[in-house]
Amino acid sequence: MRAEPSPGDPFGLRQRRVHEAEGRGRRAFAWFQAIHHPGTLVWISPAHAPEIPMLRGLPQGIGERLHLLRPTSEIDLLWCIEETLRAAPVALVIAEPSQPLSLTAGRRFQLAAEAGRTTGLLLIQTDAGSNATETRWSCEQQASAQAGSTLHQWTLKKNKQGAIGDWLVNWNGASAAVHMVCEAGERRRPAEPAR
Structure with missing residues (x-):
């Protein structure tokens, strides 16, 4: 199981919480x-979801750990x-609810994650989340001139335990490494020599 994210890891998700x-x-x-x-890893997606x-398209080492659940209704x-958040041997539950989440559902998920010592990540439609969530991320893809690379704009919009932020990252999807990309004009420049 993953240790708590370090303070220097802006993308770490707290354990026993739903994000x-x-x-x-x-x-x-x-x-x-x-x-x-x-x-x-458990990925829960509605049976009617087209994707x-x-x-073959997953990052290396994911396929043999992944379990896909396809319930037929939103209640299921x-x-x-x-139930998967309550299952102690599960490291990460990723789910794609198709309806907006109520505060009650969000709170039930938080309690289940605490009981199962599991981390949850809900992939929601914009502004369809629950107030009970630990963090909420806005994730957009950006155009990149570099072939074989995708720029991502990851914005932490809500954080119950700390600061929010905005990062432009370059991640190719194949490894665990991301590279922070500076905004135009915000690169660190060498210090001016003392006169």
Whole structure:
């Protein structure tokens, strides 16, 4: 199981908590988190969802740890989320609810994550999250001139335990490493020599 994120890790998700990611880049953020959570991974997606994780396209080492659940109704999906969060051997639960989450559902998920010592990441539609969530991330893909690379704008919009922030990262999806990208004009320049 993953240790608590260090203060220098801006993308670490606290254990025993449920987090949310929204935006077009939310699935890339989820795969990034999957790489950083060793152990069993459960991805819960509605049966009617047109996109499902394909083994050949996953980052290395994910496919053999991944369990895919496809419930047929939203009630079954919420039940699956709660029960897998309670399952102690699960390292990370990633779920894609199709309906906005109520405060009650969000609180139930938090209690289940605490009981199971599990981390949850809900991939939500924009502004469809629960007030009970620990953190909420906005994840968007950005245009990149470099072939084979994707820039991501990951914005921490809500954080119950600390500061919020905005990062532009370069992540190719194949490894655990990300490279922070400076905004234009914000690069560190060498100090001016003393006169």
